[in-house]
Amino acid sequence: MQLIKDGAFIADPWTHVGDEDALPGAPDAGVIVSLERWQRESNELIASGRPLGVQLKSGQDPSEIARDLEKLALVGLEFPAYRNGRAYSYASLLRQRYGFKGEVRAVGNVLRDQFLYMIRCGFDALEVTDNITPAIYAEMIGEFTHSYQTAADDRPAVMSLRQRLAAKNAAD
Amino acid sequence: MYRYDEFDHQLVRERVKQFRGQVARRLSGEITEDEFKPLRLMNGVYLQLHAYMLRIAVPYGTLSSRQLRKLAELARKYDRGYGHFTTRQNLQLNWPALKDMPNLIEELATVEMHCIQTSGNCIRNVTSDHYAGAAEGEVEDPRIICEIIRQWSTFHPEFSYLPRKFKIAVSATEHDRAAIRVHDIGIRVLKNGLGETGYEVWIGGGLGRTPIIGKKVGDFIRREDLLSYLEAALRVYNMSGRRDNMYKSRIKILVHEIGEAEMKRRVEAEFEEIRKEGRLQLPDEEVERIRRYFAAPAFETLPDQSAELDAEMAKDEDFAHWVRQNTVKHKTPGYAIVNISLKPIGGTPGDISSEQMEAVADLAEKYAFSELRAAHEQNLTFAHVRKQDLRAVYDGLSAAGLATPNIGLISDQIACPGLDYCALANARSIPLAQEISERFADLKLQHDIGRLHINISGCINACGHHHVGHIGILGVDKKGIENYQITLGGAADEIASVGDIIGPGFTDDKIVDAIETIVMTYLDIRQEGEIFLDTYRRVGLQPFKDKLYATH
Numbered sequence: 144m145q146l147i148k149d150g151a152f153i154a155d156p157w158t159h160v161g162d163e164d165a166l167p168g169a170p171d172a173g174v175i176v177s178l179e180r181w182q183r184e185s186n187e188l189i190a191s192g193r194p195l196g197v198q199l200k201s202g203q204d205p206s207e208i209a210r211d212l213e214k215l216a217l218v219g220l221e222f223p224a225y226r227n228g229r230a231y232s233y234a235s236l237l238r239q240r241y242g243f244k245g246e247v248r249a250v251g252n253v254l255r256d257q258f259l260y261m262i263r264c265g266f267d268a269l270e271v272t273d274n275i276t277p278a279i280y281a282e283m284i285g286e287f288t289h290s291y292q293t294a295a296d297d298r299p300a301v302m303s304l305r306q307r308l309a310a311k312n313a314a315d
Numbered sequence: 316m317y318r319y320d321e322f323d324h325q326l327v328r329e330r331v332k333q334f335r336g337q338v339a340r341r342l343s344g345e346i347t348e349d350e351f352k353p354l355r356l357m358n359g360v361y362l363q364l365h366a367y368m369l370r371i372a373v374p375y376g377t378l379s380s381r382q383l384r385k386l387a388e389l390a391r392k393y394d395r396g397y398g399h400f401t402t403r404q405n406l407q408l409n410w411p412a413l414k415d416m417p418n419l420i421e422e423l424a425t426v427e428m429h430c431i432q433t434s435g436n437c438i439r440n441v442t443s444d445h446y447a448g449a450a451e452g453e454v455e456d457p458r459i460i461c462e463i464i465r466q467w468s469t470f471h472p473e474f475s476y477l478p479r480k481f482k483i484a485v486s487a488t489e490h491d492r493a494a495i496r497v498h499d500i501g502i503r504v505l506k507n508g509l510g511e512t513g514y515e516v517w518i519g520g521g522l523g524r525t526p527i528i529g530k531k532v533g534d535f536i537r538r539e540d541l542l543s544y545l546e547a548a549l550r551v552y553n554m555s556g557r558r559d560n561m562y563k564s565r566i567k568i569l570v571h572e573i574g575e576a577e578m579k580r581r582v583e584a585e586f587e588e589i590r591k592e593g594r595l596q597l598p599d600e601e602v603e604r605i606r607r608y609f610a611a612p613a614f615e616t617l618p619d620q621s622a623e624l625d626a627e628m629a630k631d632e633d634f635a636h637w638v639r640q641n642t643v644k645h646k647t648p649g650y651a652i653v654n655i656s657l658k659p660i661g662g663t664p665g666d667i668s669s670e671q672m673e674a675v676a677d678l679a680e681k682y683a684f685s686e687l688r689a690a691h692e693q694n695l696t697f698a699h700v701r702k703q704d705l706r707a708v709y710d711g712l713s714a715a716g717l718a719t720p721n722i723g724l725i726s727d728q729i730a731c732p733g734l735d736y737c738a739l740a741n742a743r744s745i746p747l748a749q750e751i752s753e754r755f756a757d758l759k760l761q762h763d764i765g766r767l768h769i770n771i772s773g774c775i776n777a778c779g780h781h782h783v784g785h786i787g788i789l790g791v792d793k794k795g796i797e798n799y800q801i802t803l804g805g806a807a808d809e810i811a812s813v814g815d816i817i818g819p820g821f822t823d824d825k826i827v828d829a830i831e832t833i834v835m836t837y838l839d840i841r842q843e844g845e846i847f848l849d850t851y852r853r854v855g856l857q858p859f860k861d862k863l864y865a866t867h
């Protein structure tokens with residue numbers, strides 16, 4: 144597994160911590176815990192002063208952590224199978240509805256042909272398999288110059304580009 | 316019709332390049348068939364019984380002569396010289412080689428066509444009324460909003476991995492030819508009391524294993540809000556639709572499980588939030604830009620009656636017969652809508668050869684403003700033909716073997732590909748359709764029977780829409796033996812209904828007799844002016860059952 148964050152391949156500064164595992168020794172190491180553990184131990188986790196992340200499974204709607212988001216620096220969203228696209232909506236909601244500014248990370252079955260859709264829905268971090276290279280990533284992200292629809296990223300929809308073009312042509 | 320601008324062209328070109336890369340990865344063995352599957356499925360490539368099949372999108376069923384000529388050429392070059400029109404207004408090629416597909420779709424792109432989202436669990440090709448722009452009482456051309464939806468849904472990042480496929484249909488007349496009540500979302504364009512145009516939205520209709528008629532959840536969605544509303548509905552479905560069982564994953568099951576009221580509540584709550592964000596507001600300029608593409612062609616001012624046509628009809632009984640059966644009243648005086656039957660007696664419903672495509676393209680160019688439609692009944696339509704030209708159109712179609720005068724009659728059947736092509740089939744559909752049309756080949760008899768829709772599916776997936784056939788036939792597997800189950804009383808229009816199962820099924824050597832028995836029973840008991848469906852709605856299953864199972 145490797146991590147792509149904001150387009151760069153980096154060493155993962157975060158640690159996934161299982162429900163029964165002890166927290167890592169370094170007191171400032173960021174941890175990603177399940178929703179269940181978060182709900183059980185949020186007070187202790189917040190008191191530890193570490194960067195905190197919660198990972199949602201498919202079926203765990205982000206509304207469940209909507210009120211906690213200011214305490215979180217990361218939300219992980221699981222793709223249990225590439226076919227299961229719920230997390231695209233979860234990520235969109237986190238960005239568009241809840242205005243979450245922290246990291247939104249795709250975890251699980253993350254196919255290269257889905258990178259662009261993920262980025263467009265607001266994921267800024269992808270956990271990918273080791274065979275993905277920066278060249279592959281760049282190719283997958285760059286396949287389409289324009290998009291017909293708005294999403295959680297800041298690409299303008301083709302519709303607005305057309306209006307801009309028409310306005311420019313009228314001005315010329 | 317809609318023409319690509321630079322943005323549309325670029326997107327389709329980039330898609331060709333992307334798919335070329337994906338096919339290359341597959342052919343080199345870099346990825347397995349399993350890994351290739353989600354990729355090819357986003358591009359209309361299916362693995363059939365014998366070969367890959369390619370499904371080409373015909374957005375809302377509208378084609379130009381130029382496009383049809385290109386399809387003819389591609390069918391000849393990469394396939395066996397014919398194509399197949401489906402109930403989704405698309406065209407399928409049954410035998411192209413995988414290695415040729417990138418070139419094939421590259422050539423398609425030169426005529427502004429593609430295969431995007433003709434398969435996979437995404438928003439599929441939007442379908443519409445094949446009489447769009449020509450139908451009487453139309454609020455506005457439904458293809459305007461179809462094109463807007465086509466663009467919005469193309470590569471939608473949030474909705475490309477839905478629980479299941481998602482089909483949208485749009486109709487703009489009271490009489491519904493687009494079957495909006497049996498779609499995941501059906502949209503009816505209408506006007507409110509103030510004369511503003513908006514949309515009535517139906518959700519959760521569908522056929523397949525569990526046929527359900529859609530529920531009306533939106534009474535009047537304003538034009539500028541339509542995309543917000545669709546996004547809301549799709550988001551609710553994407554988050555809450557079942558993913559544990561593919562037979563329970565369509566939106567109709569979600570609506571069924573949480574109830575119509577709860578569905579409406581969730582969609583409306585999401586809609587309010589999205590509307591607040593404002594980013595999906597549909598600008599008037601874009602609507603107007605697209606509307607211009609669908610402006611009515613330059614109709615001449617003509618008297619509604621054509622003396623030439625009347626004289627020809629008086630002279631030639633066959634021609635007169637075709638005019639009465641295959642043409643429909645146009646909203647403009649002096650014009651007619653012409654339906655081209657792809658159901659010759661004994662033929663394969665929806666099949667068309669390259670030569671026939673070329674003949675149709677030529678006729679459209681000469682007599683129908685270079686434009687034609689694919690109808691969901693697997694026929695073609697010229698939307699606008701001058702009545703005085705009907706004779707020439709008929710002669711041209713006759714020469715190409717396309718003038719079968721059977722639109723809406725018993726031999727105008729819908730049939731899925733069935734066991735001849737499809738890996739999922741239990742039974743053959745096409746040979747059965749052929750046998751039935753041969754049994755009722757006599758046109759006088761067909762006429763006497765009147766409007767009767769027979770729909771045939773080779774398995775419960777219902778691609779042949781058997782649930783909404785006046786008579787539906789479903790292929791079931793009974794211990795390895797092909798068996799056919801009959802339903803009666805289905806309809807897909809504005810009084811949509813799902814057919815009722817009449818009783819035990821029939822083997823392939825008995826099924827055509829059974830259909831004949833049903834039809835003869837109807838002829839016996841019908842009342843003046845009734846078509847089969849009316850009679851059925853009046854008397855129910857029993858009289859048919861009695862006759863059908865009397866001797867068993």
Ligand code: SF4
Binds near residue numbers: 737740741778
């Ligand atoms: S209804 Fe069944 S047999 Fe017919 S095409 Fe669809 S999946 Fe194949």
